[in-house]
């Protein structure tokens with residue numbers, strides 16, 4: 001039986017609801033996770049939850065019907081539990097906890113990766129949320145291998161499992177390692193062999209070959225794709241084709257161009273204000289150009305454009321063939 005599972009990574013400031021919508025439409029993903037919702041001392045309003053995770057209003061699914069989990073970040077277990085319950089009352093049906101964010105502002109307030117220095121606190125947070133939430137609401141967690149080093153990796157993973165999380169995602173790097181390659185896929189295997197809950201492996205899957213590599217080294221059937229899915233929007237689709245034993249067909253740039261136009265339309269629909277669609281498209285092209293030379297040409301062409309209407313026109317006029325670009 002084919003048990004593979006592909007999850008789209010939470011990526012604050014990069015994979016918002018529009019990017020999740022687009023990537024899950026392209027296909028291959030079984031689940032996605034929201035950008036982290038930071039919990040401090042307040043309880044978020046309905047408006048705030050829906051701003052961060054509009055999928056809640058659509059039965060916790062993206063337009064394409066892929067389930068979306070809500071991720072929380074914080075260290076005040078009790079208030080996180082109050083917030084999680086408020087989210088569940090709104091209809092949220094799955095919660096993930098962030099124990100990996102490396103951002104200094106977040107860490108300074110005792111959120112994200114800094115918690116990996118304190119496995120007891122991690123266990124307390126997971127346990128508190130598990131006891132507060134109705135039993136049918138799955139609670140999961142995502143961790144890095146540690147803060148400065150990996151000495152507490154297994155202890156933290158056990159704390160998460162013993163706290164009552166039903167699954168764990170491991171980004172195979174410490175906080176200090178940032179996003180520097182390599183990701184330590186072997187470490188995910190150690191964790192997988194230690195805890196009694198399913199483990200999802202994550203880190204540095206940019207191609208189908210990387211996917212084959214992370215599966216072999218980590219021993220996991222469930223893989224999370226982050227930046228690779230943004231840079232190569234059909235990566236999950238290629239992986240699904242590979243797993244289903246059908247021919248793997250890589251997207252041509254003409255198809256990527258259709259996705260670029262759709263993405264821009266979706267951004268405009270979300271916020272017609274010039275800045276958002278223009279900034280989001282430039283950010284995405286900045287990543288696409290690492291894979292597609294055509295995206296580099298488009299990026300150069302639109303780099304100085306500031307108005308959404310002008311950019312929309314440039315996109316509609318951009319054409320690519322083997323020999324020429326007609327703009």
Ligand SMILES: Cc1cc2nc3c(=O)[nH]c(=O)nc-3n(C[C@H](O)[C@H](O)[C@H](O)COP(=O)(O)O)c2cc1C
Nearest residue numbers: 009010011012014035036171203204205225226227
């Ligand atoms: C811009 C950016 C924002 C991120 N935001 C989050 C987040 O909100 N929550 C989280 O758990 N991880 C976050 N991550 C980490 C990713 O989920 C993932 O673990 C990491 O990028 C490694 O996977 P990759 O090599 O496939 O990108 C973020 C990563 C990036 C690059």
